[in-house]
Amino acid sequence: MSALSCHGLGRSFGALKAVSGVDLSVAPGARHALIGPNGAGKSTLFRLLTGTMRPDTGTVHLDGDDVTGLSEVRRCRRGMSQTLQHSSLFGSFTVAGTVALAVRRHTGRAVRPWPHREPDVTARTDELLTRLGLADRAGEPVPALSHGERKQLEVALALACSPAVLLLDEPAAGMSPAESARLLTLLTGLPPEVTVLFVEHDLDLVFDLADRVTVLHLGRVLLTGTPDEVRASDAVREAYLGTARREELFTG
Numbered sequence: 124m125s126a127l128s129c130h131g132l133g134r135s136f137g138a139l140k141a142v143s144g145v146d147l148s149v150a151p152g153a154r155h156a157l158i159g160p161n162g163a164g165k166s167t168l169f170r171l172l173t174g175t176m177r178p179d180t181g182t183v184h185l186d187g188d189d190v191t192g193l194s195e196v197r198r199c200r201r202g203m204s205q206t207l208q209h210s211s212l213f214g215s216f217t218v219a220g221t222v223a224l225a226v227r228r229h230t231g232r233a234v235r236p237w238p239h240r241e242p243d244v245t246a247r248t249d250e251l252l253t254r255l256g257l258a259d260r261a262g263e264p265v266p267a268l269s270h271g272e273r274k275q276l277e278v279a280l281a282l283a284c285s286p287a288v289l290l291l292d293e294p295a296a297g298m299s300p301a302e303s304a305r306l307l308t309l310l311t312g313l314p315p316e317v318t319v320l321f322v323e324h325d326l327d328l329v330f331d332l333a334d335r336v337t338v339l340h341l342g343r344v345l346l347t348g349t350p351d352e353v354r355a356s357d358a359v360r361e362a363y364l365g366t367a368r369r370e371e372l373f374t375g
């Protein structure tokens with residue numbers, strides 16, 4: 124059974140079919156990339172899958188259950204978590220405080236206004252900070268983080284609820300090559316049981332991390348295959364570059 128799937132998913136804006144008849148199946152434990160040229164419909168499909176936007180047609184299933192009518196929050200409670208392209212992190216909190224807040228929220232405990240010890244929250248926070256390479260930045264205020272570190276923090280926050288399925292929207296956006304390489308190492312180290320679906324423009328990162336790639340073009344699935352199958356596809360090359368040469372696109 125798929126960890127996450129959609130069937131016949133569609134969404135239009137006026138006359139424009141941004142996403143049209145999309146079928147997608149993400150296997151449990153996959154590192155599945157969603158790529159495509161600008162305007163292909165990646166962000167729209169991502170939002171339909173997370174529940175931040177409603178489809179005009181089609182269904183979304185999470186671990187076999189139809190979640191098409193469920194809000195983003197309810198999908199999250201069923202094990203789907205996401206990072207966002209634009210950070211909305213709390214400016215006045217420390218890095219550890221921000222992660223602890225997300226961990227605490229997942230426990231469902233009431234907020235108490237006085238300080239108190241919560242060893243389980245502290246342990247989970249420390250684990251996430253270490254996993255995402257932020258342990259030595261734990262006491263810093265969030266605004267002191269570099270762009271790359273903020274993206275790492277966003278992934279830590281998305282993992283705080285121990286999701287079965289993690290959706291990453293352009294995790295490497297705006298990163299330097301060094302930051303991108305560090306992120307690749309961190310994402311490679313995610314627990315293998317967590318299913319990852321990610322939208323990404325950085326094709327080097329895509330081909331290094333993904334074991335499955337879906338290419339969108341003009342709102343439709345052009346191809347789903349292994350990274351090698353996608354690299355070898357003339358249709359994919361032409362969707363990206365018109366008649367330009369494949370080696371200009373896929374350098375790896």
Ligand SMILES: Nc1ncnc2c1ncn2[C@@H]1O[C@H](COP(=O)(O)OP(=O)(O)OP(=O)(O)O)[C@@H](O)[C@H]1O
Nearest residue numbers: 136139140141159160161162163164165166167168
């Ligand atoms: N809220 C909206 N209202 C109107 N048109 C929209 C809206 N959102 C997206 N579109 C259009 O739908 C099409 C697909 O957009 P989408 O952002 O999903 O593509 P994308 O593959 O994520 O592009 P990019 O790689 O540039 O981020 C585009 O033509 C875009 O202009």
